[in-house]
Amino acid sequence: MRSAAFIALLPIALGLRAGPVTIALDAPGYAGSEVVLYRYMDPFTLRLERIAQGRTDAKGQAVLTAEVDGTVRAQLRINEVSADLYLRPGEYHATMPLPSTGEVRTMSGATKVNLIFPGLSRMDVNALVGDLNMRLDAFLAENLATDPNSGMAAVAKARNGQGKMEPDSAKESPDLFLSPQWNEARVDTFARKLHKFYAGVDDPWFQSDVEYGLAGLRLGPRTDDRVLFNRFLKDRPVLYDVPEYARFFSNFFADFLLRFPFRANTVQFQREIKNARTDSLKALLARNDFLKDDRLCELVLITGLYAQEANKELDRAGILSILGQIKEKSAFPEHRKIAANMLWDLTAMGVGTELPAVDLLDTAGKMLPSDKLFNGRTCLMVTRPGNSFGGQELAALAQLQAEYGSVVHFIGIALDRPPKELATWLRTQPKLNWPWYVPADQQHLLDELRIRNAPVLFMLDGNLLTASPGPLPSQGLVNLLHAIRAKDTEDRKLRPDRGVPAPRH
Numbered sequence: 001m002r003s004a005a006f007i008a009l010l011p012i013a014l015g016l017r018a019g020p021v022t023i024a025l026d027a028p029g030y031a032g033s034e035v036v037l038y039r040y041m042d043p044f045t046l047r048l049e050r051i052a053q054g055r056t057d058a059k060g061q062a063v064l065t066a067e068v069d070g071t072v073r074a075q076l077r078i079n080e081v082s083a084d085l086y087l088r089p090g091e092y093h094a095t096m097p098l099p100s101t102g103e104v105r106t107m108s109g110a111t112k113v114n115l116i117f118p119g120l121s122r123m124d125v126n127a128l129v130g131d132l133n134m135r136l137d138a139f140l141a142e143n144l145a146t147d148p149n150s151g152m153a154a155v156a157k158a159r160n161g162q163g164k165m166e167p168d169s170a171k172e173s174p175d176l177f178l179s180p181q182w183n184e185a186r187v188d189t190f191a192r193k194l195h196k197f198y199a200g201v202d203d204p205w206f207q208s209d210v211e212y213g214l215a216g217l218r219l220g221p222r223t224d225d226r227v228l229f230n231r232f233l234k235d236r237p238v239l240y241d242v243p244e245y246a247r248f249f250s251n252f253f254a255d256f257l258l259r260f261p262f263r264a265n266t267v268q269f270q271r272e273i274k275n276a277r278t279d280s281l282k283a284l285l286a287r288n289d290f291l292k293d294d295r296l297c298e299l300v301l302i303t304g305l306y307a308q309e310a311n312k313e314l315d316r317a318g319i320l321s322i323l324g325q326i327k328e329k330s331a332f333p334e335h336r337k338i339a340a341n342m343l344w345d346l347t348a349m350g351v352g353t354e355l356p357a358v359d360l361l362d363t364a365g366k367m368l369p370s371d372k373l374f375n376g377r378t379c380l381m382v383t384r385p386g387n388s389f390g391g392q393e394l395a396a397l398a399q400l401q402a403e404y405g406s407v408v409h410f411i412g413i414a415l416d417r418p419p420k421e422l423a424t425w426l427r428t429q430p431k432l433n434w435p436w437y438v439p440a441d442q443q444h445l446l447d448e449l450r451i452r453n454a455p456v457l458f459m460l461d462g463n464l465l466t467a468s469p470g471p472l473p474s475q476g477l478v479n480l481l482h483a484i485r486a487k488d489t490e491d492r493k494l495r496p497d498r499g500v501p502a503p504r505h
Contacts, residue, residue, distance in 0.1 A: 018069040019089030023052075023076070027096040028060040030078045035062050036443050038075045039087075042334075043246035044303055045341040048075060050447070071125055071205050071241055076115065077443070083115040086125045093118055128206050129243075132198075136213050139190055187217050205242060212244035219251050228252065229290050238295055240334050250303065257304035260288050262313075273305070273314050276321035295332055302326055302335065306342045320346065349450045354463045355380075356448040360413065360437035363423035367440060374460050377484055378409040379470070379477075382445075383455035385414050385425050390455040396473035398431040404481040407488045410434035415442060415454055 025035060033056050038048040052066040056078070068074075072087045081099055085092075095116040120127050191214045198210055215232045232248065239245040261269045261284050272280045282297050291297040305319045323346075326339035347353060357371045374380075381397060383390040394412075401410045414422050414436060422438055439445035449458075459467035459480065471477045 017089060018067070021066055021068050021087045021089055021092070023064045023087075023092045023094055025056070025062045025064065025076070025094055025096060026060060027056050027062070027078055029098040030056050030081075030096065031058050031060045032056060033060075033078050034443055035064065036077045037064050037066055038077065039066075039068070040073045040075070041341050042338045043073075043240065043243065044250070044306065044338055045345050047341040047345060048447070050444075053443070073241075073243065081111045081113055083113050085115055086129055088125055093120075123201065123203075125203075125206065128198075128201065128203070129209065132206075132210060132213060135194065136217070139217065184218070187214070190214075190217075208239055208242045209244045212239070212242060212248045216244060216248045216251065219248070225252070225290075233290075233296065235293075238299060238334075249299075253300050253303065254307075255304075256300055257285075257308060261285055270314065273318040273322070276318045276325065278322050278325045281322070295335075298326065298330065298332065298335055299338075302339055302342065306346070309346055349465065349468050351465055351468055353465055353468075355458070355460060355465055358445045358448055359440035361419050361440055362435075362437055363419050363426065365419045368437065371463055373411060373435075373437075374409070374463050376409060376462065377407065377466075378411055378460040379481075380411050380413065380458045380460060381455060382413045382415065382449070382451060382457075384416055385422070387454070393455050393472050393474060394429075394432060397477075400473060400478060400481055401434060402431075404485055405434075407485045408481060412436040413445070414438050 023037065027033070027035070035054050035056060036050055037052040039051050041047045041049050051068075051074075052064040054062045054064050056062045066087075068087050068089060070088070074085050074087045076083050076085060076094070076096065078096055081096070083096060085094070095118065097113050097116060099111050099113055115126075117124070117126060194210060194214065198207070201207065212232065215228070218228060229252075233252070238249075257269075261281075265284060269281075269284060272284065278301075281301060282294070285291045285297050285301055291300055302323060305314075305322060308314055309316060309319050320343065323339045323343050327336055327343060330336045330339065349356075355370065355374070357369055360368050360370055360373070362368060379397075379401075381394070383394060385391075397410070412432065412434060414425075415438075417425065417438055419438055422436060426432060426436060445451075449456075455472065457467075457470045457472055457477065458465060459470040467480065471480060
């Protein structure tokens with residue numbers, strides 16, 4: 001596969017500083033839509049934090065302003081479509097295209113598009129990173145498979161651990177031509193060319209991205225890990241905000257905990273996790289001379305435990321407790337933030353936690369905080385009226401509400417409908433006779449409740465989640481409701497002063 005012709009690059013000095021960034025957005029296919037700008041809070045959890053929001057006008061135009069510090073990886077989202085970009089203080093002009101025909105949109109914004117930047121400087125971070133990724137992917141594709149199509153499919157798998165692998169033009173197995181490691185001489189030649197090509201870019205952040213993008217090409221089962229460690233990690237700063245560094249670090253230390261402390265000291269390793277002895281675990285990891293540096297050791301510990309949170313061989317409560325300790329006490333501010341994001345990712349909207357407070361509007365447009373709505377056992381359905389699948393689930397839910405409404409409250413939240421439209425729609429749905437609301441800020445609700453698709457159902461006891469998400473009617477909700485009614489019946493039999501049977505004589 002041939003890469004695109006090299007663009008001419010001129011020397012420039014880019015200072016990384018904090019300051020305001022403004023995005024003038026053209027989105028002609030999204031007139032009157034909510035626009036949200038997020039930043040990725042860390043490269044390991046990819047948790048998003050909203051930093052600006054607005055709404056496009058009748059022409060699909062909007063202006064967003066936010067504060068950024070240095071180089072920030074960000075995401076721009078309109079409705080269910082999103083695009084990644086990099087931001088530095090200054091002004092950007094961007095165009096958000098519509099997804100290609102046939103692409104599936106999801107509530108989480110998983111439909112990705114590529115922003116268009118009219119008049120973008122060739123030295124802007126978005127142009128530089130896009131150009132670098134194109135060249136790295138072209139090199140990968142050339143060495144992964146026998147033709148461009150299967151090569152780029154292999155790139156998706158190699159870089160992201162996902163992506164559908166297609167057979168190549170010879171109709172061979174899609175994995176047949178995957179090379180476990182590139183020819184080192186070819187990597188060296190490619191690295192020299194790339195360094196020479198970008199030599200005029202006076203931007204330390206971008207040069208680090210180049211260095212670790214090339215370092216990632218050297219990973220593989222026949223790699224000498226010590227050589228790579230000494231070259232790219234030993235006595236080097238941890239570059240939390242450089243994407244290729246984060247990718248290289250994650251791949252280099254993938255499954256490290258299971259390959260070393262777990263294999264060599266299984267019982268002790270499991271015991272220290274269960275007892276949440278963070279210092280003892282770090283001392284255990286530091287027996288490996290790759291982790292003599294305390295910062296690197298601690299980062300490997302928390303990223304490893306985060307990745308293994310669902311491993312039944314390791315105590316989940318202990319993992320959460322260790323992350324809590326790092327969040328509160330780590331000597332490294334970056335690790336406190338990362339651990340906090342990990343805890344949020346592993347526990348937010350989990351059973352036993354409180355439903356996040358969001359503002360809702362009733363059908364008359366009156367604002368109501370959600371934490372005032374839920375009393376006792378509640379079945380909460382979030383859906384999009386008019387969706388055929390959601391309509392089938394609502395019809396089934398109406399039957400369940402008629403049978404179990406005496407022991408469980410039913411509440412609905414409608415997406416993509418203003419209050420008046422919801423009221424009009426409900427008049428055509430007499431069987432959906434339970435309280436209905438719309439989110440005052442729909443994207444905020446989707447973010448806070450971590451909704452990835454709709455319809456979605458939650459079960460609550462007061463504000464506490466008891467099933468998150470709960471089963472839809474087509475997935476066996478009736479079993480859960482039946483158990484609730486059976487317990488309610490039993491409780492009423494035994495409740496003092498509420499029908500306790502008189503003792504028999």
